[in-house]
Amino acid sequence: MNKKLLQDGKSQVKSRIAAMKSELINHRFLFLLLSVFLSTAGLKAQESIQVGSTARQMIVYAPTGIKQNRPLVISMHGMNQTMYDQKSQTQFQSVAQANNFVLVFPQSNGSQWQLWGTGDTDFILAIIDEMYKRYGIDRDRVYLSGFSMGGMMTYYAATMIADKIAAFAPVSGYLMSGPNANSSRPIPIIHVHGMDDGYVTYSNVQSHIDAWVARNGCPTPPVVTNPYPAVYTAKSIKKYYGHGKEGVEVVFIGVAGVGHWYSDNNWSADGVFTSQEIWNFCKKYSLKDGVPEFKYASVTDKNPKQIQVVLTKSVVASSFYTGFSVKIDGNAAFIDSVVVCDTNKVTVNLSQGILKENTVTLSYSNGNVVSTSLGKKMLNVTDKWVDNQLKGASPQIMEASTNVNGNALLMKFNKKMQIPADVSGVALNAQYNGPISIPVQQCSFFNNDSTTLSFSLGNQVYRDYTLSLAYSGSNILAADDGLLKAISNSPVTNYSNGLPVHVNSGRIGTDGITLSLDFSKAMALTSAQSGYFTLALNGKNVTSSGYSVINNTIQLTLSKCVHYGDSLKVSYTPKGIVAADNGLLDGFSN
Structure with missing residues (x-):
């Protein structure tokens, strides 16, 4: 970025701080109320993540039982706001829950995002890496959004890490130094902005949109929907530019009756739920769109x-x-x-x-x-x-895995196989606090599929075990008599259920209504199961009105407040609550 433009941009951003503070302070009380409510209703955790020599903060939300290869949305707060404010005002958690994606609200260092250098783009990349390690997210479907200065950061990231983000969604923010569409590739962008915004003025948005439309090679003029949505009488407007280079689109939504604010699910006048609009746009895109593999x-x-x-x-x-x-x-x-x-x-x-x-x-x-x-x-x-596939060629194992019950080893081959009469050459090695003996017994075809051999196991295996396969190179033949070659310590995918999980401790939050139960493993819980816990306050049963799951902790929102000196006892009779690895929860009382 041009140094003079950068300095001008920084000075313009700082000049707006005083003006923006007054509006943000007016909304602070609303933020706090929303934050208290949502803290008891969703899956969240404030966490630290190391980025170079700096510990950075974030809130992570992942729907219970989320599978691998799901998208990631990163949503950044505005100037003088916090990650809690962004979580509250966007109502993005309901969208993530309904559409099964991972959601992260990062916290800036101080009151502002760094619109220069790589300090905050490195933070974004570290979040992507961490969510991949933790949830196995689809790295090709990472979407970046932000409000106000978070929107500015979104535009800045588009010029820095376009190869890591599939689509960008700035809200009420753009680069104060002027349009900059210098990205490494054409990128999909949706920009949402309040038409009454007097702080990051609405009238300046179009020049930034025009720059990206030109960069992306999108056709003009746009397709205009006014009013948007068409069923509403408000004067919100949508401009659609597409398809451009590599199939990308640009969308600009101006929200009627909204100032420097985030149009949420409760904004009935305009009909625009910004977080839902962002998801509807971004979900279409992947970094692998159109790429032959x-x-x-x-x-x-x-x-x-x-x-x-x-x-x-x-x-x-x-x-x-x-x-x-x-x-x-x-x-x-x-x-x-x-x-x-x-x-x-x-x-x-x-x-x-x-x-x-x-x-x-x-x-x-x-x-x-x-x-x-x-x-x-x-x-x-x-x-x-x-x-x-030549006749007599050695068969290849496409996948070695366990079944869910943990009592069978499955080998999927690239060709039809014979059932071996002697399985002594097959060994399943297990590690869990040391080596565990897992005898391999007779073999059969799995579900009458001659390309998959099923070996029954003498001892049950659990998801907690690390498994590997060894084979001596004798007795396992393909239907065309090709001999399976010897195998040494080949990893086995473990689909079995986990070992039983147990409760470690419980505690009441300072608000008097949040009960946190800590378990030996990361947990999974459904809405119906949240009522399986028996709660007794001073000897009388009480209920819970909400729940959340944060790694190893289940939080229950009590229907009655607990005060100093009260007695709260929790019991559970096994009814099917499981850990994230499907390990059954042991019963406990008092």
């Missing part, structure tokens, strides 16, 4: 000199694709040609034939394969296994 490759008896490569997208036809390389038993093989076979398939023609004994791998690096839809380049891959 390697999916599968095989060689068959039909032509041992040909490798058929299947891709995830249709690709532009070429007389000779570049970028491919092949290894046979670790040695480079000479490629005669690579040509299109079908819309999403290419054929690699080799000078030499592949034998049943061979192990074959395929790589692709910076070639000329591009998608037909958006013209995006194929992702590079290195040493991808080629399925050797």
Whole structure:
């Protein structure tokens, strides 16, 4: 960014602090009321995360039982606000709950976001990494949003880390130094702004929208919906620009009757629920949109000199694709040609034939394969296994896993198998506070599927165990008599339920209505199950009116307030409450 523009922008931002403070203070009491209410109604946790040498703060929300490969939304607060304010005013948790995505509200250092350098963009990247470790989020579906100065930070991040964020959603904020659409790629943007905003003025938004429309190559003029939504009489307006380069869109929503504020689900006059609008727009986008990826490759008896490569997208036809390389038993093989076979398939023609004994791998690096839809380049891959389907070739294990009950080891193969009479060569190794013996017993086809062998286990395994597979290289044959090669310490995916979970302690919050129960594992809980706990206040049963789950802690909102000197006892008779790994909760009393 130009240094002078940066300095001008910083000075303009600071000049607005005094004006913005008065409006923010007027809303502070509302923020606090909302924060108290929501703190007892959602899944949340204030946490620290290390970014370089600095400990940064954030609130994390993840719906109970969320699966892997779900999106992440990061929502940033305004100047002189906090992550609690942003959580309260956006009402984003209800959207995350309904649509099953992870939500993070980060906290700035001090009162402002850093619209220069990499201090806060590094924070955003650290959040993405942490949520991937914790929840296995889909890193290609990360969406960034922010209100006021958080919106400014959203625009700044678009110029810095566009390769990490799939879509951007600024609200009531733009760069004070002027439009800057210098991103590494075309990016989808939705901007929502109050039409009566006198602090970050509404009249200046269009110049920023125009810059991104030009950068993205979106068609003009826009498609205008006025009023928006069409069923409302308010004068909110939506401008739609799309599709541009790589299929991206730009949307600008001006909200009637709203000043420097976030239009929420209770704003009935305009009909615009900003968080829902953001999700509806962002959810369409992934960093992998239109990108061809390697999916599968095989060689068959039909032509041992040909490798058929299947891709995830249709690709532009070429007389000779570049970028491919092949290894046979670790040695480079000479490629005669690579040509299109079908819309999403290419054929690699080799000078030499592949034998049943061979192990074959395929790589692709910076070639000329591009998608037909958006013209995006194929992702590079290195040493991808080629399925050797020649008669008598060694079978390959596609996945080794346990069943949910933990009493069977399943092996999924790339071809039809024989049932081995002798399973002594198969060993399942388990670790949990030391090694555990897991005898492998007889074998059968799983659900009559001859490509999957099921080995019954002498002892039950649990999700808490770390499992690996070893095989001596004898007795397991494919239907075409290909012998499975020896295996040493290959990881096994553990789908079994966890060990039982137990309660550790309980405590009442300073508000007198929040009961926190701490357990030995991360927990999962449904609304119906929150009533399975028996609560006795001074000997009389009371109920809970809400709940939340924060890692190992279940918080219950009591229907009556607990005062100093009161006696509160909690009991639970096993009724199916489980940990996040499906381990059953043990009963407890008093």
